[in-house]
Amino acid sequence: xxxxxxxxxxxxxxxxxxxxxxxxxxxxxxxxxxxxxxxxxxxxxxxxxxxxxxxxxxxxxxxxxxxxxxxxxxxxxxxxxxxxxxxxxxxxxxxxxxxxxxxxxxxxxxxxxxxxxxxxxxxxxxxxxxxxxxxxxxxxxxxxxxxxxxxxxxxxxxxxxxxxxxxxxxxxxxxxxxxxxxxxxxxxxxxxxxxxxxxxxxxxxxxxxxxxxxxxxxxxxxxxxxxxxxxxxxxxxxxxxxxxxxxxxxxxxxxxxxxxxxxxxxxxxxxxxxxxxxxxxxxxxxxxxxxxxxxxxxxxxxxxxxxxxxxxxxxxxxxxxxxxxxxxxxxxxxxxxxx
Numbered sequence: 001x002x003x004x005x006x007x008x009x010x011x012x013x014x015x016x017x018x019x020x021x022x023x024x025x026x027x028x029x030x031x032x033x034x035x036x037x038x039x040x041x042x043x044x045x046x047x048x049x050x051x052x053x054x055x056x057x058x059x060x061x062x063x064x065x066x067x068x069x070x071x072x073x074x075x076x077x078x079x080x081x082x083x084x085x086x087x088x089x090x091x092x093x094x095x096x097x098x099x100x101x102x103x104x105x106x107x108x109x110x111x112x113x114x115x116x117x118x119x120x121x122x123x124x125x126x127x128x129x130x131x132x133x134x135x136x137x138x139x140x141x142x143x144x145x146x147x148x149x150x151x152x153x154x155x156x157x158x159x160x161x162x163x164x165x166x167x168x169x170x171x172x173x174x175x176x177x178x179x180x181x182x183x184x185x186x187x188x189x190x191x192x193x194x195x196x197x198x199x200x201x202x203x204x205x206x207x208x209x210x211x212x213x214x215x216x217x218x219x220x221x222x223x224x225x226x227x228x229x230x231x232x233x234x235x236x237x238x239x240x241x242x243x244x245x246x247x248x249x250x251x252x253x254x255x256x257x258x259x260x261x262x263x264x265x266x267x268x269x270x271x272x273x274x275x276x277x278x279x280x281x282x283x284x285x286x287x288x289x290x291x292x293x294x295x296x297x298x299x300x301x302x303x304x305x306x307x308x309x310x311x312x313x314x315x316x317x318x319x320x321x322x323x324x325x326x327x328x329x330x331x332x333x334x335x336x337x338x339x
Contacts, residue, residue: 041099043071045100046101047078048080048104050078051077052245054269057297059073059297060297078104078105100123103126107130123304125139125142125303128143129182142296142303147191149268150194153188153289154191157192157266158199160238172238173208173231174208176211177210178211179212181212186242188242196240218249221250228253237259237265238264241266243267247288251285267285287325291320295320
């Protein structure tokens with residue numbers, strides 16, 4: 001009798017094990033339940049510098065689009081801190097986020113972010129700065145075509161110098177404010193440099209100066225100030241940059257040095273340039289390549305909703321258009337964003 005009971009227990013345990021194995025999913029993303037089409041989605045927007053105008057505008061656009069589509073949007077400032085960023089991702093996962101849009105403060109953390117989201121079966125879209133490893137995107141990205149936009153800036157600056165007879169002026173120097181640790185910014189300054197040299201191949205290369213910074217106005221100011229101080233022979237600076245904040249930092253540096261009247265700065269984004277122009281300032285910020293934070297923010301959310309609700313695959317790259325604007329045309333080019 002004892003042997004029979006033992007045999008029966010073994011058979012029951014074996015059957016249970018077989019049932020358990022048979023119920024496991026073969027999917028690498030687990031068994032997370034996909035939201036029903038009428039469920040209210042919660043999307044987290046995690047931005048590397050949430051106190052900057054660009055990310056505030058982008059976040060507001062993402063929030064508006066999320067609410068338009070019936071969801072809830074939670075805005076998070078990563079404070080240019082990788083640890084804060086990873087904590088924000090963990091928090092989004094713990095709070096059962098349905099999707100995440102993110103711009104990381106350090107692209108070396110890309111794999112960690114993607115791994116966390118994949119393990120939690122949460123779709124993630126990178127904005128502005130791609131999530132990438134060795135230059136290859138590992139998650140969908142929404143942003144700008146950096147090289148083409150850089151070329152547009154380089155062309156504008158070269159033509160500005162030709163129009164104003166500055167090409168052969170020995171007091172003229174070109175300053176390139178780079179952001180070499182941010183992959184989305186490297187093509188911008190490369191495009192600027194390539195197009196500028198294409199149009200002005202004989203401009204003295206010794207009068208082209210580069211200064212790297214982190215993309216904040218303060219660091220852009222410091223980088224520009226260092227170059228200006230090191231080259232007192234240059235009285236007229238032509239400045240191109242990798243983003244709007246560093247360009248504005250250069251504007252302030254030139255003002256402090258008393259060189260702004262004969263200098264020229266072109267930005268990227270126009271969201272700070274338009275404030276100068278709205279005040280009627282005779283600023284050395286003469287132009288900026290406008291691309292819409294609203295477009296990037298709204299597009300990132302639409303792609304997430306289409307994926308979560310309808311199973312539509314998110315493209316790996318989605319670029320938004322851009323246009324050069326100046327004090328003469330910015331209101332027409334930017335529309336409501338010019339206010």
